[in-house]
Amino acid sequence: MRIERLIVATLALTVAPAALAQAPAAPLPDPTPGQTVIVGLASGDAVKAVLVSETADSIVLQHPVLGKITVARASVSSMTVAPPAKAAVPAPATTDDDTRLRQEAQPAANADMDAPRAQDGVNPADDAAKAPPVAPPPVPSPWKLLFDGNVNYVNAANKQLDFRVAASAIYEVKDVEKWSNNVEYFFKVVDGDTTDNNLLGTSTYDHRFDWNTRVLWFVKGQGQMAPLESYEQRLSAWGGLGYEFLKLPPAKLLGKMGVGYTYEFGDQQDGQAELYAEIEWDWKISENQAIVGSFWIAPSFEDFTDYLFLFRTEWTMNVADVKGLKMLGGVRWQYQSVVDPKDAIQNDIRLYAGLRYEI
Numbered sequence: 001m002r003i004e005r006l007i008v009a010t011l012a013l014t015v016a017p018a019a020l021a022q023a024p025a026a027p028l029p030d031p032t033p034g035q036t037v038i039v040g041l042a043s044g045d046a047v048k049a050v051l052v053s054e055t056a057d058s059i060v061l062q063h064p065v066l067g068k069i070t071v072a073r074a075s076v077s078s079m080t081v082a083p084p085a086k087a088a089v090p091a092p093a094t095t096d097d098d099t100r101l102r103q104e105a106q107p108a109a110n111a112d113m114d115a116p117r118a119q120d121g122v123n124p125a126d127d128a129a130k131a132p133p134v135a136p137p138p139v140p141s142p143w144k145l146l147f148d149g150n151v152n153y154v155n156a157a158n159k160q161l162d163f164r165v166a167a168s169a170i171y172e173v174k175d176v177e178k179w180s181n182n183v184e185y186f187f188k189v190v191d192g193d194t195t196d197n198n199l200l201g202t203s204t205y206d207h208r209f210d211w212n213t214r215v216l217w218f219v220k221g222q223g224q225m226a227p228l229e230s231y232e233q234r235l236s237a238w239g240g241l242g243y244e245f246l247k248l249p250p251a252k253l254l255g256k257m258g259v260g261y262t263y264e265f266g267d268q269q270d271g272q273a274e275l276y277a278e279i280e281w282d283w284k285i286s287e288n289q290a291i292v293g294s295f296w297i298a299p300s301f302e303d304f305t306d307y308l309f310l311f312r313t314e315w316t317m318n319v320a321d322v323k324g325l326k327m328l329g330g331v332r333w334q335y336q337s338v339v340d341p342k343d344a345i346q347n348d349i350r351l352y353a354g355l356r357y358e359i
Helices: 002-022 097-114 124-130
Strands: 036-041 046-054 058-063 067-072 076-081 143-155 159-173 177-190 193-209 212-226 232-247 251-265 270-283 289-299 307-318 325-336 347-358
Touching: 036 058, 046 067, 159 347, 212 251, 232 270, 251 289
Parallel strands: none
Antiparallel strands: 036 046, 036 076, 046 058, 058 067, 143 159, 143 347, 159 177, 177 193, 193 212, 212 232, 232 251, 251 270, 270 289, 289 307, 307 325, 325 347
């Protein structure tokens, strides 16, 4: 009789967990702030944290290690409420004294076998308690800072000094938004006479539509100061829509269309409404080299033959063993179809080479 009861109890332990595993799980409710959720990312990873808040563009989570983090909505593939922890299945009741004693003694025996053994008077548990905790990897900043510079000096048949300096501050959340700000200055002196003095500043904001990460809207402002040119100062503002035609790991191609307005100060003192078209490219040749650039044109609404365009492309290559330092080469070509008769300079072509430092 004792052997029969032992067989029945063993079968109960084997069948009960299997039945629990086969039972269908109840549908989980939609996540609400304060609940623990599992967020699936487009990269294939998953994050388990407490949901703080959510908007159409992002999700704010409270992670037990990383603290409060913000995840772009476009990077989230799923978000579900974390299922509650499973309760331990109690052992089946039995009136057999021998079976009860074995069940009570087994956990103590397992704990004794699993406990770390001290060697040479050193307790491994004490060493584990003294070990410093492993710090989590830092969350990358959405900001990127760039600094360019090159200087040339000649003292031969004549004395010549020219230089170019530039700086950029870029805020980017991939497939959500990008805000790019940059300023560039060219200066040249030949035998004491200033032959080039050109300052160009640009600020561009792109924002993707939630329903399609290839489509975006943009606004762009640009200011240029050139005392040696007829316009002297020029201010422009444009806005419109964009579409990412090519979106591959090594290369990207983005097109934009819109409208805007440009006003010139100085001798001309006039402005005009304009159409605007632009194309941007980004090609990562290898892990160390890349080519980026853009071409935009702004023709007048009244006369399409009256236009201004700017073409720029740059090549960069990482300098070995120096983090953030790159070699830089580029060309900037600015063309204005209609100029003042006293200033017949339509083409403004500049070649430059130097170093770039990225933070």
